[in-house]
Amino acid sequence: MPLGTVPLSARISTLLGFEIPGQRTAASYERELGALKATESELRKVLARDQALLRQKDTSIRQQKMLTEECHHRLLNNLQMIVALLSLQSRKEANAEAASRLSTAADRVRAIAGLHHHLHSMDGTPTVDFKPYLDRLCRDHSTMSMSEERPDQAIVIEAIELRLPTKIGIPLSLIVNELVTNAIKHGRGRITVTLAPSGKRHALSVCNDGAGLPEGFDPTASKGLGMTLVSSLAAQIGGELRIDRGDDNDCTRFTVLFA
Numbered sequence: 001m002p003l004g005t006v007p008l009s010a011r012i013s014t015l016l017g018f019e020i021p022g023q024r025t026a027a028s029y030e031r032e033l034g035a036l037k038a039t040e041s042e043l044r045k046v047l048a049r050d051q052a053l054l055r056q057k058d059t060s061i062r063q064q065k066m067l068t069e070e071c072h073h074r075l076l077n078n079l080q081m082i083v084a085l086l087s088l089q090s091r092k093e094a095n096a097e098a099a100s101r102l103s104t105a106a107d108r109v110r111a112i113a114g115l116h117h118h119l120h121s122m123d124g125t126p127t128v129d130f131k132p133y134l135d136r137l138c139r140d141h142s143t144m145s146m147s148e149e150r151p152d153q154a155i156v157i158e159a160i161e162l163r164l165p166t167k168i169g170i171p172l173s174l175i176v177n178e179l180v181t182n183a184i185k186h187g188r189g190r191i192t193v194t195l196a197p198s199g200k201r202h203a204l205s206v207c208n209d210g211a212g213l214p215e216g217f218d219p220t221a222s223k224g225l226g227m228t229l230v231s232s233l234a235a236q237i238g239g240e241l242r243i244d245r246g247d248d249n250d251c252t253r254f255t256v257l258f259a
Contacts (some may be wrong), residue, residue: 027053031238038073072116072124079113082106104226111177114140131195137176140195153184159195162202168258171233173203178226183208198257205255230254 083106090102114137138155164172176193183191189209196203234241239258245251 075196076113076117079109079116100185104185107181108174108177110140110175111137126166127163128166130162130164130169130172131172133169133194134159134176134193134195136172138180153188153191155191155193156181157193159193160194160197168237171237172256172258175230175233175256176204176206177204178230182226184254201257203255203257203259205253207251207253209251230256234258 086102086106090099090106093099093102106160112131136156138157163246180191180193183206186208191206191208194203194205194207234256237258239256242255242257244253244255
């Protein structure tokens, strides 16, 4: 390049052996601009990859929810089918004792199905609002288990609002189901289900009118499946099972004290 066409700043920097400040700043800006453009391009690529991953995650979540709902409905359908088969078999069974056992089994499966549906409606939360479920459980017993031949029987619920951990709510619901089923079968008159504070603990009790249990009755020594199940479930939640009788031995109250 002819000397006359070289910028004066470049000729001065060549003669002096260093860049003048203005020239160095412009070059630095060009380098920084190039680096920023490269960084922006890389960020756009990363953002595009992240957006694709988020779309895949959303799709997976939707598919998982659909599978969960499908499993929930299939489980409920299967449980309802089991209830229907047990109930049908109990009605066709000629042996009264066998028919009663089949009917009791149907009630147990029905209670499990109801609890599963209630917990599913809570969207998998680790706790359960126990009073609404208790109301529904006893209402189901009133409509399905109360016979027209026993118009004197009625279920009364006296319960406080209480939110319980699921690991306690499930055993308690099964205990209530067993005790109410037993009260309908063996008692008469009013059946009262109570949930109330008791000192530092809470007390869940089922009381029914009718003949009291014999003196010295030990539920842990009972060979009946119902009492064995109630005792086992009470122990599972660290609860204490108590049995009280009326002054005239005309009623029976089963109480589970739990923390």
